[in-house]
Amino acid sequence: MPLVTFSSPLHKDKTVYAIAGSHTKTLLELAKENHIPIDFSCQEGDCSTCLIKVTNLSRKGPMGGPLTDREITVLKDLKKITQDEIDAMKVDDLPHTSWRLACQMIVRDEDILVEYPSK
Secondary structure (H helix, E strand, O other): OEEEEEEOEEEEEEEEEEEOOOOOOOOOHHHOOOOOOOOOOOOOOOOOOEEEEEEEOOOOOOOOOOOOOOHHHHHHHHOOOOHHHHHHHHHHHOOOOEEEOOOOOOOOOOOOOEEEEOO
């Protein structure tokens, strides 16, 4: 089972187990189940409230599922991803940014660090 460590400057780090292979649970759902205070609003990938930075700690392979179209649009508007990275991602089928939206990122079988701001 992958370990997901949530880290914020205002809260103590918390590491939780994610169910490996489900490929359906988002990081936001995992955070909510474990009472981790990631800010969110729309939960649809439109508002950018749940912006997070993700680091792969296990180096087993690709980090999380591919970016959704909504995620690409929001991250591009926020200047967190470039057109070159978007183009490379379409060829490699791998995310080329550590910035994600918690409501869109699906947990895969890898240990990750999720950094989030908190109020």
